[in-house]
Every structure is written in structure tokens, then in C-alpha cells.
Amino acid sequence: MANTPRARALAKELRALRKARGLTLEELAAEVGLSRAKVSRVENAQQGIAEADVATLLAGLKVKGADRERLLKMARELDQPVWWELHKGLTSQITGLIDAEQRAVRITEVSMAYVPGLLQTRAYSRAIFEVGSKTMTEIDEAVNVRQVRQGVLYKSEPVKLAVFLDEGVLARPVGGPQVAAEQFRHVLKAIEQPNITVRVAPTSLGAHLGLDGGFSLLEFVRGNANIYVEAHNSGLLLNDPAEEPPFRATISKLGDVAMSPEQSARLIATYAVRFESEKA
Numbered sequence: 001m002a003n004t005p006r007a008r009a010l011a012k013e014l015r016a017l018r019k020a021r022g023l024t025l026e027e028l029a030a031e032v033g034l035s036r037a038k039v040s041r042v043e044n045a046q047q048g049i050a051e052a053d054v055a056t057l058l059a060g061l062k063v064k065g066a067d068r069e070r071l072l073k074m075a076r077e078l079d080q081p082v083w084w085e086l087h088k089g090l091t092s093q094i095t096g097l098i099d100a101e102q103r104a105v106r107i108t109e110v111s112m113a114y115v116p117g118l119l120q121t122r123a124y125s126r127a128i129f130e131v132g133s134k135t136m137t138e139i140d141e142a143v144n145v146r147q148v149r150q151g152v153l154y155k156s157e158p159v160k161l162a163v164f165l166d167e168g169v170l171a172r173p174v175g176g177p178q179v180a181a182e183q184f185r186h187v188l189k190a191i192e193q194p195n196i197t198v199r200v201a202p203t204s205l206g207a208h209l210g211l212d213g214g215f216s217l218l219e220f221v222r223g224n225a226n227i228y229v230e231a232h233n234s235g236l237l238l239n240d241p242a243e244e245p246p247f248r249a250t251i252s253k254l255g256d257v258a259m260s261p262e263q264s265a266r267l268i269a270t271y272a273v274r275f276e277s278e279k280a
Contacts, residue, residue, distance in 0.1 A: 004045075005099035010074045011045040012224060012239070014054070017061050018043070032060035051075040070221065090145065096237040097216075098145075100226045101152050104218040106160040108251055111214045114174065115183055116163055117146045118153060119190055119198075124183040127175030158195045164210055164254045165264075167203045170271040173278075181275035184268050191265060199258040200267055208257060209250040217247055 018028050025043070029036040034056065041047045042057065054075040058068050090098075101107065101118075109116040114128060125146050129139045152159045173180040190196050201208055216228040227238040227247050238244075259267065 004078070005096045006074065006103075007045040007049055007078055008239075009099070009103060009220075009224075010049060010054070010071065010078070011043050013071060013074075013222065014057055014061075015043040016222065016224065017058075017063060021061055023061075028057070028060055032056045049075055049078055067221075093235045093237060094145075097228050097235065098149055100218045100220075100228070100237065101149060101159070103220055104152070104159050105221055106162070106219040107152075108217040108219075109161065109163045109214075110210050110216075110250060110254065111163060111169065112166040112210050113214060114169060114172075115165070115187060116214075116216075118150050118161060119163065119187055119196075120146060121179070121183050121186050122147060123175055123179045127179055153190070153193070153196060158193075161196045163196075163198045164201060164251070164258055165198060166201050166210060167267070170200065170268060171203075173275060177275040177278035181272050184272035184275070187268055188265060188272065191261065197261050198264055198268070199254070199261055200264040201254060201258045202267070205257055209253045212250070215247055215250075217244075217251060 018025075021028075023031070025036050025039050029039045032039075034053070038053070039057070042049055042053055051072060054072060058071060063071070107118070109118070114120070115124060117125070120128075122143055125143045126139060129142050134142065153161060170184065174183070187198060191198050201210055214230045216230075218226045218228065220226075225239075225241070225244060227244060229236045229238065258264070
């Protein structure tokens with residue numbers, strides 16, 4: 001399967017491994033007995049990537065153990081459709097994001113408008129989608145997809161999720177007081193998991209870098225990363241390392257000024273109680 005997010009991710013790892021070994025395309029091709037053109041096509045996901053070819057390249061690159069097995073598994077599963085690739089209602093940007101979430105070992109979310117999708121309840125998600133132009137069927141599908149995506153937080157080796165929220169997210173009664181209260185109780189329950197942390201940038205800060213816009217930093221094995229930048233009804237998935245510094249700088253600055261996880265939990269609980277009293 002060529003030129004899919006999974007194929008591009010595998011190709012990128014193979015290319016990085018070659019460069020880390022200090023080999024040119026010609027040198028690796030000569031080492032493993034393949035043509036330079038074939039190695040180039042594999043590294044650029046320009047053709048189907050066969051497991052046998054990957055095994056050959058890994059042997060030439062002296063990759064062994066867990067890394068070898070992980071990359072061979074990626075190659076083996078390239079032609080096995082996954083649920084997000086079969087879902088006709090998803091844009092290429094969203095399928096790229098979901099694929100990246102499945103492969104990530106750590107996700108950092110900077111969310112200034114809403115609780116991020118990986119922590120949303122069904123009712124909260126529905127309230128967000130209902131203000132758009134989607135039909136009821138489209139809303140049901142969008143909510144279901146968002147819920148299924150959350151599985152990455154609870155699998156056997158769950159992704160580590162770090163969230164930075166602006167306090168304005170907590171003050172906004174999305175879906176009404178009852179839905180908002182349930183959402184914040186859900187967040188409080190989620191952060192009991194050792195792989196999930198939420199920190200709040202309080203209103204008292206005034207301006208801060210996070211207000212420039214929400215995004216997700218998705219980090220993979222071997223330090224590779226993608227950036228997903230949110231946009232109206234869409235998004236942009238960036239995979240060029242040269243584009244990462246400003247996003248990492250924002251995360252670093254927020255880490256300096258945001259409330260601690262413990263302080264954030266107390267503030268979230270305060271808002272949950274406030275909305276619970278309003279619905280009573």
C-alpha cells in the first residue's frame with residue numbers, strides 16, 4: 001500500500017535509520033543487493049512496501065530486536081485496512097490524525113476552546129457538533145468516531161496524554177450546565193490514570209502563547225513527531241521537523257506558567273461543582 005499515512009510513517013523511519021547509519025542510498029542498495037531506485041521508492045512510499053524488502057533493508061541497517069519486530073509488523077499490516085480508512089465520512093486530514101494517534105507514544109494537546117476530543121464525553125462532543133451544519137446522521141457518526149479514538153488512552157500500552165487547557169474552557173458551559181458538569185467530572189476521572197495529565201492556564205495570566213491557537217504534538221518511537229493544527233471543519237498535519245520549534249516553544253512556555261496538575265484538578269472540580277449547582 002503506497003502513499004498512505006501508515007506507509008509514509010514506515011518509509012520515514014527507514015529513511016531516518018539509513019541516515020543515522022551514515023549511509024547513502026547507493027551504499028545501502030549495494031549492501032543489500034537492491035537497486036538504488038527501489039530503495040528510494042520504498043523510502044518515499046512511492047510503491048507497495050513489501051515485508052520482505054523491509055526485512056532486507058533492516059538487515060543491511062543492522063536493526064535487530066524490538067525495533068526490527070515493530071517495523072516488520074508495520075510492513076505486514078500496511079495492506080490490512082483499518083477502521084478509519086474504511087470510514088467514508090472522514091477527511092484525509094482526520095484519517096491522518098487518527099493514524100498518528102494510533103502510533104504515538106506521547107500526545108501533547110494545547111486546547112484553548114474546548115476539552116480536547118480524546119477526553120470528551122458523548123454529550124459534550126454532540127453539543128460541539130450541533131452548532132455546525134452537520135446532519136443528525138453525520139453528528140452521530142462524528143461522535144462515534146471521537147469516542148473510538150479515545151481507545152488509545154486505555155490500550156495495553158496506552159499513549160501518554162498531556163493536556164494544556166485555558167481556564168476559559170472550564171468557564172464555558174458547552175451543552176448546558178449538566179453536560180459541562182459531567183464533562184469536567186469525566187476529566188477528573190481520566191486524570192486518575194497515570195498516563196493522563198491536565199494542566200490549566202488560569203485567566204489571571206492574561207495573554208499567553210497558547211491563545212495563538214490549539215494544536216496537538218504527536219511523538220513516536222525514535223523521537224519522530226507530527227503536529228496537528230486545528231482549523232474550522234478541518235486541520236493540517238505537519239511532519240517536517242523544521243516546523244516543530246514554535247510549537248515546542250509554546251508547550252515549554254505553557255509548562256512554565258500553567259497550574260500544576262494538582263492545582264488544575266482542584267480548579268476543574270470547582271467548575272464542576274458550580275455547574276452542578278446551576279443544573280439543580
